[in-house]
Amino acid sequence: MSKANIFYAQSGGVTSVINASACGVIEAARRSRAVGRVLVGQNGILGALNEELIDTALESKRDIAMLRHTPSGAFGSCRYKLKSVEANRLEYERLIAVFRAHDIGYFFYNGGGDSQDTANKVAQFSQDVGYPVQCIGIPKTVDNDLPFTDTCPGFGSVAKYVAVATEEAGLDVASMAASSTKVFVLEVMGRHAGWIAAAAALAAKSKGDPPHIIILPEVAFDPARFLQKVAQTVAKEGYCVIVASEGAQFEDGRFLAASSGVDAFGHAQLGGVAPTLVEMIKAKLGYKCHWAVSDYLQRAARHIASAVDVAQAYAVGEAAVNLAVAGESGVMVTIERQAGIRYRWRVGKVALSRVANVERKMPKSFITRDGYGITAAGLNYLKPLIQGEDYPPYKEGLPEYVRLKNQLVPKKLPKFKMP
């Protein structure tokens, strides 16, 4: 009997290191004698449903190695969540049919909480229908909100980007503040949790350094108290650097980004927490302000990735193969922080059933009493995650990122009509 193939898919918002996990999967599979080829879903799980499977055996060793330093999803990702088996059994049956047709015995799903939930459901369903597939979750999310893992690959590099950007922009504002810009607001990702904004706190090397104010979704936003803090900071430091989560919200749960009404055409406000905060400050305090929204730049910024994050992203991919070969199923690979003063980590695992639908919030102990800063405990947690630089190679002034051939294996099944 030929060895079973691996099906690997990338899911949800991409990161600067998710391809490093893919690289870990493919290189480990190539080294192993126990598994067959690695087939990858074109555009994530949609590729499995549509039987659009990329054959990684056709990619050169060099190109696969380059995945390690190439940001975003090299095979395409997707925002598509499988419903429950009860609600949409057809999709699960289709997945198993595709797996069966292509001798797939392993399903590696590389994503956040929703993806881990899906992997868990597929594991159970495949058992129930008598075609057991070993399902392994590979963690990935810049939101850092998966439970049972010390951190989520993707987060450390965004954290490093945000800390570096805060340090650099902070120096800029400090230079200009005497006669010009006094306030700078940087908006970063984080709909539900403030992990990314919190990482900006790493930029401060001495007391009084930026960021002076961090706005977290975990802390109800109080405009009067905020404006007072801005005025105090400008009075004391001469300028004020603010880092705000996109998910910042008022006491009543309304998002700041949706708070400024409608534009002249009657459309909902163009949005952005940063411009909203700037408008408040200009109106009430009159300072000259600048603002930036880093959006995709932060999660695609492979050029300033954290070496620790890249190593962990690769390791969780590699570990998925090792776990599969060892007969494991229904588990997610985790990062375990080991005890001790020096930062050390290793990969571990946790049952998918425990991961599904649990969101890890930032502990209260990480947030300073006034809600605008990060405590020593928080900094101790964050600091190791941004260590080391892992520069991509450059050619003619630009990073050399790989574009794979992405050739599909021939289809064997009739077309599937998406339900």
Added chain:
Amino acid sequence: MSKANIFYAQSGGVTSVINASACGVIEAARRSRAVGRVLVGQNGILGALNEELIDTALESKRDIAMLRHTPSGAFGSCRYKLKSVEANRLEYERLIAVFRAHDIGYFFYNGGGDSQDTANKVAQFSQDVGYPVQCIGIPKTVDNDLPFTDTCPGFGSVAKYVAVATEEAGLDVASMAASSTKVFVLEVMGRHAGWIAAAAALAAKSKGDPPHIIILPEVAFDPARFLQKVAQTVAKEGYCVIVASEGAQFEDGRFLAASSGVDAFGHAQLGGVAPTLVEMIKAKLGYKCHWAVSDYLQRAARHIASAVDVAQAYAVGEAAVNLAVAGESGVMVTIERQAGIRYRWRVGKVALSRVANVERKMPKSFITRDGYGITAAGLNYLKPLIQGEDYPPYKEGLPEYVRLKNQLVPKKLPKFKMP
């Protein structure tokens, strides 16, 4: 007689390499036997008017060397333009009084067009009042709009930042486009000229690569034609990446960033070309969009500076000392591109009287016929400017940027009341 001192000041918006010019000035002055100390204006020319002069002799060799890789203005910059001599003779007299009190024989002004104009006026005035000061302009501006120099230190690094950001974010959108975000808009600096947005074009390595649309201030913005181009691009490539100058404007000269009316409080629109374009696209084409505004991040991004830009920034500072020692005055240092296929450059000079109040626009020959792209001639000009990486040293995961002592020399004059 003791050797005359140099007065050096940073002016206007800072860049990631203006301190490299300061490093060039100070290191060259320390090597020279012909000049005295380098005194630097705290917060630019305001430091001269207020007699707040930083004594760089008190800074260690190591700290001065670190200026080469430290972004923004290490001594403070300012937005303050001296009026004409006729309009405000008092300020010029004050400058000369301060120069005389501190044995200053050289005035190096590191800035854009306005600063070169000021340096020229000071040169003439100092002659007229019998205390001739040798005035040398050191070019600096991310806007790349100074004439008679092939490029302006500061621009190459922003160009590299924007090209890298476009390449990385482009990969992100490409990964997501099948089921989610189809359009990404990156807003970059450039009020009057599109040099910075143009640099995004360097990111495209193959036909069809991002950026698909560049919005330049030089080309009147036509919403209908733009939306058609977006729709065509999405149809053809599956997604669309747009890079827009903050100075983008309609046929009638109105800025796009100011076009969306007022918010719920009656304040002028929060602004931003990127959210304005996104609103148009969502309303008319219905695509899911993302947008980023890089603002200060782009000009502070020393972590991804162009090695060519850093070398040129240092060289123009160093050259100012050499020109001063050679007896020159009333000139600005320039970068000259030498003929030949391989990029080679050297420093040159031009009379300040020719530089003052001349703004270099992007040549029409650099813009493609449809107004949305950059021609081969434009790419040939831009490409050498982003070559090479000049990474700062890192410590504990973050760039190690220097904070100088910035100690002022004792004042000798009565306080000056700013007019």
